[in-house]
Amino acid sequence: xxxxxxxxxxVDWGTSSFRAYLTQADGAIVERIESPRGVLTVGKGxxxxxxxxxxxxxxxxxxxxxxxxxxxVGARQGWVEAPYAKCPAGLPEIAxxxxxVNTRAMGAIGLAPGVCAFxxxxxxxxxxxxxxxxxxxxxxxxxxxGVFVLPGTHSKWARVESxxxxxxxxxxxxxxxxxxxxxxxxxxxxxxxxxxxAGFAEGVRAASRLxxxxxxxxxxxxTRTLGxxxxxxxxxxxxxxxxxxxxxxxxxxxxxxxxxxxxGSAALTARYCAAGAILGLALEPAPDDCAPLGxxxxxxxxxxA
Amino acid sequence: xxxxxxxxxxVDWGTSSFRAYLTQADGAIVERIESPRGVLTVGKGxxxxxxxxxxxxxxxxxxxxxxxxxxxVGARQGWVEAPYAKCPAGLPEIAxxxxxVNTRAMGAIGLAPGVCAFxxxxxxxxxxxxxxxxxxxxxxxxxxxGVFVLPGTHSKWARVESxxxxxxxxxxxxxxxxxxxxxxxxxxxxxxxxxxxAGFAEGVRAASRLxxxxxxxxxxxxTRTLGxxxxxxxxxxxxxxxxxxxxxxxxxxxxxxxxxxxxGSAALTARYCAAGAILGLALEPAPDDCAPLGxxxxxxxxxxA
Numbered sequence: 001x002x003x004x005x006x007x008x009x010x011v012d013w014g015t016s017s018f019r020a021y022l023t024q025a026d027g028a029i030v031e032r033i034e035s036p037r038g039v040l041t042v043g044k045g046x047x048x049x050x051x052x053x054x055x056x057x058x059x060x061x062x063x064x065x066x067x068x069x070x071x072x073v074g075a076r077q078g079w080v081e082a083p084y085a086k087c088p089a090g091l092p093e094i095a096x097x098x099x100x101v102n103t104r105a106m107g108a109i110g111l112a113p114g115v116c117a118f119x120x121x122x123x124x125x126x127x128x129x130x131x132x133x134x135x136x137x138x139x140x141x142x143x144x145x146g147v148f149v150l151p152g153t154h155s156k157w158a159r160v161e162s163x164x165x166x167x168x169x170x171x172x173x174x175x176x177x178x179x180x181x182x183x184x185x186x187x188x189x190x191x192x193x194x195x196x197x198a199g200f201a202e203g204v205r206a207a208s209r210l211x212x213x214x215x216x217x218x219x220x221x222x223t224r225t226l227g228x229x230x231x232x233x234x235x236x237x238x239x240x241x242x243x244x245x246x247x248x249x250x251x252x253x254x255x256x257x258x259x260x261x262x263x264g265s266a267a268l269t270a271r272y273c274a275a276g277a278i279l280g281l282a283l284e285p286a287p288d289d290c291a292p293l294g295x296x297x298x299x300x301x302x303x304x305a
Numbered sequence: 306x307x308x309x310x311x312x313x314x315x316v317d318w319g320t321s322s323f324r325a326y327l328t329q330a331d332g333a334i335v336e337r338i339e340s341p342r343g344v345l346t347v348g349k350g351x352x353x354x355x356x357x358x359x360x361x362x363x364x365x366x367x368x369x370x371x372x373x374x375x376x377x378v379g380a381r382q383g384w385v386e387a388p389y390a391k392c393p394a395g396l397p398e399i400a401x402x403x404x405x406v407n408t409r410a411m412g413a414i415g416l417a418p419g420v421c422a423f424x425x426x427x428x429x430x431x432x433x434x435x436x437x438x439x440x441x442x443x444x445x446x447x448x449x450x451g452v453f454v455l456p457g458t459h460s461k462w463a464r465v466e467s468x469x470x471x472x473x474x475x476x477x478x479x480x481x482x483x484x485x486x487x488x489x490x491x492x493x494x495x496x497x498x499x500x501x502x503a504g505f506a507e508g509v510r511a512a513s514r515l516x517x518x519x520x521x522x523x524x525x526x527x528t529r530t531l532g533x534x535x536x537x538x539x540x541x542x543x544x545x546x547x548x549x550x551x552x553x554x555x556x557x558x559x560x561x562x563x564x565x566x567x568x569g570s571a572a573l574t575a576r577y578c579a580a581g582a583i584l585g586l587a588l589e590p591a592p593d594d595c596a597p598l599g600x601x602x603x604x605x606x607x608x609x610a
Binding site: 123124126154169171173180185206209210212213215218221225226228245248250251252253255 | 518
């Protein structure tokens with residue numbers, strides 16, 4: 001955190017969390033706010049009030065500043081629907097699709113769109129917020145090409161060429177893990193996870209032995225049988241399942257390519273890099289706080305237009 | 306149903322359901338009872354009373370009859386734990402592991418064990434009840450070899466040679482489907498399933514295009530995006546997810562082999578055969594009511610010993 005002159009407010013407003021950054025022109029973060037007021041907790045028509053309450057202090061203190069937002073706040077169930085920019089999509093394409101939301105107290109706010117992609121069969125895929133983190137990672141790392149993975153509830157794997165997201169795929173790894181742990185037979189034998197990492201490594205290795213697309217439906221059952229036969233301790237079972245699912249995601253997402261960039265929280269990034277090491281896949285962590293950098297890049301493009 | 310002289314009571318007592326069959330020596334079913342009193346609903350020490358209440362009428366009418374049981378009733382959390390018979394396991398090995406449970410009103414009851422298997426890596430797998438259905442299918446079909454699939458919450462794929470289960474694998478297809486439908490974002494856009502079959506076929510075809518073991522973690526997300534983009538109707542989405550998961554299981558379980566025998570309820574057997582047809586995998590339905598035939602075969606072996 002620095003104390004220079006702020007020039008913008010960048011808002012990463014997702015399903016379950018709200019993050020705002022008071023930033024300088026060079027991307028340095030002056031102050032930040034994190035709140036549990038994710039889009040899921042905000043009713044239709046209440047977004048302006050919630051946002052004003054959260055960032056109003058900054059605006060009162062610094063005078064009017066441009067505000068730009070990304071994430072699920074632009075989904076149909078969010079504040080205003082910002083239609084998806086279609087792949088290939090880089091800074092110009094995404095900035096061109098920014099929606100302007102007029103507010104009483106905060107002026108005209110920019111709302112970045114999500115991005116959609118269609119695979120060879122024409123099946124759609126979507127992201128909202130991750131495209132902004134990818135733009136930020138590109139800016140922070142001085143890169144224009146690469147494979148980027150954004151781990152989480154719905155992990156995204158994106159291929160970037162010349163600064164544009166060419167294609168991407170969502171893996172429901174985090175949500176499948178949580179759902180099976182909390183609502184299936186697999187959670188029954190589990191104790192709170194130990195920190196020894198052995199269960200996680202065992203799960204990743206099991207993933208590396210899978211051969212066919214449906215094998216994961218079989219392998220997850222080992223979370224139960226390895227517990228039943230005392231091969232893993234109850235405090236290793238949730239890590240085993242996590243390693244198995246993350247390992248399967250890595251094998252599929254990376255498609256053997258080395259050097260994918262991981263853009264995520266420190267804890268999750270470390271987990272993915274550890275799994276990659278077991279699988280012989282080198283992964284490179286991105287710097288922290290890519291979202292505000294991406295939002296600033298979008299803001300600059302938008303205002304220039 | 307016939308009205309001949311009954312010679313035994315066969316009980317298939319699973320996690321969520323109880324089925325009993327009053328049978329003749331040739332396997333013909335004289336009467337049957339189905340009850341929701343699965344093992345999960347019965348507390349420790351209550352099994353004898355619950356069983357006596359359910360089949361007591363038959364015993365009162367027909368006089369003392371041998372009673373033989375299989376299923377989760379022999380699990381650790383059931384009536385008495387019947388340790389697993391280890392693969393390769395056929396009629397002699399499974400019958401040799403039958404536990405005798407002494408009761409006041411029903412005499413000495415036979416409790417069949419489950420079967421366990423270990424894969425090349427030494428990872429264990431287990432079944433309880435399905436081994437008895439396989440023995441019944443072998444008897445009913447006059448077979449001693451083949452691949453047998455028992456679809457359900459936890460589908461089992463077993464390879465049988467010379468009447469013995471050589472190896473098997475569990476696929477959590479049914480539970481993964483139910484858990485994702487009821488507890489993940491995938492259920493949000495779903496309406497009650499239509500009967501047109503188009504969503505199911507689309508899901509099976511999507512499964513046939515999967516390449517890598519983790520691809521299924523991506524493909525299930527299409528249940529959401531195909532709905533978001535109006536490619537599938539809300540009443541087709543649960544069938545799409547079902548087709549995708551069953552298709553992935555079939556590709557993995559069958560490993561390209563033709564002619565696997567499906568042992569299951571009529572509805573689920575039809576679903577698996579339909580998926581097989583789309584994938585170019587011929588599946589053969591087993592006759593109904595394999596469990597009592599398997600229990601009678603076990604009973605004959607047990608009493609002879």
